[in-house]
Amino acid sequence: MESTNFSTWLKNMELAHPLVIAGPCSAETEEQVLKIAHQLKETDATVFRAGIWKPRTRPGNFEGNGAKALPWIAKVKEETGMLTTVEIATAQHAKLALEFDIDILWIGARTTVNPFAVQEIADAIQGTDKIVLVKNPINPDLALWMGAIERFHKAGVKNLGAIHRGFSSYKKTKYRNNPQWQIPIDLKEKYPTLPIICDPSHICGERDGIFDVCQTALDLKFEGLMIETHFDPDNAWSDAKQQITPSRLAEITEDLRVRKDRVEEKDSLKKLTNLRKEVNNLDQQLLDLFEERMDVVENIGKVKKEGNVAILQRSRWQEVIQGMINQGVEKGLSQEFIEKIFKAIHQESIQHQERIVNS
Numbered sequence: 001m002e003s004t005n006f007s008t009w010l011k012n013m014e015l016a017h018p019l020v021i022a023g024p025c026s027a028e029t030e031e032q033v034l035k036i037a038h039q040l041k042e043t044d045a046t047v048f049r050a051g052i053w054k055p056r057t058r059p060g061n062f063e064g065n066g067a068k069a070l071p072w073i074a075k076v077k078e079e080t081g082m083l084t085t086v087e088i089a090t091a092q093h094a095k096l097a098l099e100f101d102i103d104i105l106w107i108g109a110r111t112t113v114n115p116f117a118v119q120e121i122a123d124a125i126q127g128t129d130k131i132v133l134v135k136n137p138i139n140p141d142l143a144l145w146m147g148a149i150e151r152f153h154k155a156g157v158k159n160l161g162a163i164h165r166g167f168s169s170y171k172k173t174k175y176r177n178n179p180q181w182q183i184p185i186d187l188k189e190k191y192p193t194l195p196i197i198c199d200p201s202h203i204c205g206e207r208d209g210i211f212d213v214c215q216t217a218l219d220l221k222f223e224g225l226m227i228e229t230h231f232d233p234d235n236a237w238s239d240a241k242q243q244i245t246p247s248r249l250a251e252i253t254e255d256l257r258v259r260k261d262r263v264e265e266k267d268s269l270k271k272l273t274n275l276r277k278e279v280n281n282l283d284q285q286l287l288d289l290f291e292e293r294m295d296v297v298e299n300i301g302k303v304k305k306e307g308n309v310a311i312l313q314r315s316r317w318q319e320v321i322q323g324m325i326n327q328g329v330e331k332g333l334s335q336e337f338i339e340k341i342f343k344a345i346h347q348e349s350i351q352h353q354e355r356i357v358n359s
């Protein structure tokens with residue numbers, strides 16, 4: 001599978017770069033669907049998305065109109081000429097979507113995690129020339145994502161692509177679904193000819209930040225964007241906080257910087273960009289860890305305050321720094337570097353504890 005060549009459907013179909021897929025989280029009513037589609041005609045979006053079977057995390061929310069909405073989506077194509085895409089989660093969904101000539105079928109994050117479900121869908125659409133886009137699984141597991149893509153490939157689906165929608169985590173971050181860019185970058189490494197679309201809406205979970213995530217995706221050479229769009233986002237029946245209006249979408253795509261593929265562009269430059277992103281990502285993680293460390297240190301400070309114990313425990317500090325030096329040297333880091341960095345961390349920790357103890 002490592003050397004798999006995927007069809008160059010983006011080029012063959014003369015689809016725009018970046019490919020912009022837009023439309024509401026859910027198809028709510030026929031009027032809503034058509035109104036959004038006509039507004040999107042004035043933007044760079046060339047593919048209309050709408051969820052008609054909605055995989056909701058908890059019951060009791062709007063779960064979509066189901067097959068009843070398929071003729072509405074077909075009407076979008078008829079009236080606007082846009083390509084259309086819906087999420088399919090079962091073999092039955094797949095059959096219905098094919099009957100209504102939906103152009104692109106996407107597999108949701110909650111489906112990708114389940115090899116049985118993926119295989120059933122793959123069997124149901126064997127050999128189709130429709131485009132199938134596989135979202136990443138909700139958990140950060142590259143092999144599971146690749147496995148789902150592989151099942152469709154083995155079923156003779158040639159026009160494949162992936163959608164990066166971020167990964168869920170129990171710990172609250174600034175994202176609804178943490179992008180963990182290294183994972184789609186690794187997917188690109190494994191399958192260089194597989195187009196990857198970024199879904200900033202489900203990564204951000206709110207309108208703020210969508211532009212930045214789109215820009216990062218383009219900087220990482222993603223082939224397209226899938227952005228949830230509604231004429232009245234606040235009153236959307238699902239994912240109200242993250243949807244944007246078609247006019248905001250137009251502003252965003254206008255401001256995005258698309259790095260052109262220059263023929264003379266060196267392979268090494270591309271690699272450099274990816275490696276720098278990787279470094280930024282790691283630095284971000286370092287910062288998050290420092291923050292977490294200071295939280296723990298402050299709790300130690302509280303205990304010291306209660307027990308009226310001195311902040312600096314010399315023997316403990318000697319033990320910590322010596323242990324780090326030994327381990328660091330083993331990892332190929334210089335003693336000087338380890339000393340510097342842990343002294344700085346220690347200094348910062350003392351300051352945080354001072355604040356607690358003397359408050």
Ligand code: PEP
Pocket residue numbers: 025051055107108109110135165202
């Ligand atoms: C969606 O695109 O509306 C959706 C349900 O996404 P995900 O599968 O990424 O949660």
Ligand code: MN
Pocket residue numbers: 025026228238239
């Ligand atoms: Mn949604």
